[in-house]
Amino acid sequence: MELILETLGLAKSAELLSLSPPGWGANLLRGLANSLQIAFGAFGFGLVIGLFGAYGKLYGGVVVRDLLAIYTTVIRAVPELVLILILYYVGTDVINQVSQAMGYGRVEISGVVAGIWVLGIVQGAYSTEVLRGAIQAVPPGQIEAARAFGMPPFMLMRRVTIPAMLSFATPGLANLWLIATKDTALLAIVGFSELTLETRQAAASTRAYFTFFLAAGALYLIVTLCSGAVFARIEKWSRRGQPSLRGSNK
């Protein structure tokens, strides 16, 4: 193994990427863990917002509908980088001032939590639209039939709407998840040590820019490939009982 690396001229890179201290591999993996943690949190938080947002947009009153329209329009119009800067610096300041005004003292907001909130709010706007479209694609007859059985709204949502719309929502949500994993890189701008910032620091300290950025690219690619496999299974599961589709990735 070492001989192969030596002959390929990769011995230096292998040493730089090794997991124990002279190498920076452990730092990259720690960054990846932080990135994934934020991506999971933000995606989940975004789904919560999206579900309520989609229901609000479809069935809410005039005020709720208008507020949600403002939310999705503004968030989708402003670049994510700008939103992150606004929400991170201004958001934490506002929270602290509110908490101090209420006499609770300073609240410490960890980088992970701030990242989840910021990206979650961004993701929420997009998933609102994805889920709204999916709910509208459910044949109205199924929902009417459930109402005819006298199902209360929450049971209707749980038993009919969500299972029926899941197959329409999965491709859009898979896209959103992949965007979430890569949006975590934007948090490097606020000094949060996720994969991109760890990579930049390792590259700048060792001057091995090519090695580290390639390694980071490979890690993002692995995440994407694994997610692809998982979402293919989810899609298959959510479409169970329906005729199979060509081109739906297995």
Added chain:
Amino acid sequence: MELKKILVATLATTLLGAGVASAEQVKIGIAAEPYPPFTSLNSSGTWIGWEVDIINAVCAAGKLDCVVTPVAWDGIIASLNGQQIDAIMSSMSITEERMKTIDFSDAYYNTPAVIVADKSMDIAPTPESLAGKIVGVQASTIHQAYANAHFADVAEIRVYQTQDEANQDLVAGRVDAIQADSIAMAGFVESDNGSCCEIKGIVAKDEAILGKGVGAGVRKGEDALREKLNAGIAAILENGTHAEITSQYFTSSIFHE
């Protein structure tokens, strides 16, 4: 049901993540970028360097419980005012411009600004000599302010997010010269990476822009913390700790005037 589990887990992490800060811990912000020999990250993920040692010494002498907190240099004053950190000790010069938004402790080091360029180039640190050249500086630094005030009429100023990026572009020949701190540059031109280049000289004095040395930045009105930092800085200058730490990293004193 899967969805419900995800919802509960997410809500739990988001809500429980924010806790009330322990009252006495002081977060000292440094720029999350390698700036040797002042601050740099080693491969085991800890911050080392002259400034990290000075932070620890000042805090010990000032009886403060400090944690070094890396944040983005670009937003370091925003982080301070947004209460994510309590003080900045990241080679930040005391300037009138910054005094409008934050307060500073006494200086704990003071070094001149220099121009660095390729050895083969005939460049002096004057506007006449830099005419038509491209000068690289780091964003939101005194060097950027100085270059804009003195060189922008005749030269092109190129701004970088980190000093390291400016150094790399000098090595790659994308800029003709860079302006930066003399100590950081002394370290850079001695390294293998910076062997192409040499220090061409100190730029003309302009105290209004270049400031009165490097101090610790604190939020306006936080006089108690500022006094403690001042006491710590005075104590380590007095008892020789400052000189001792300096001798581990530099060959000469870095406290001028």
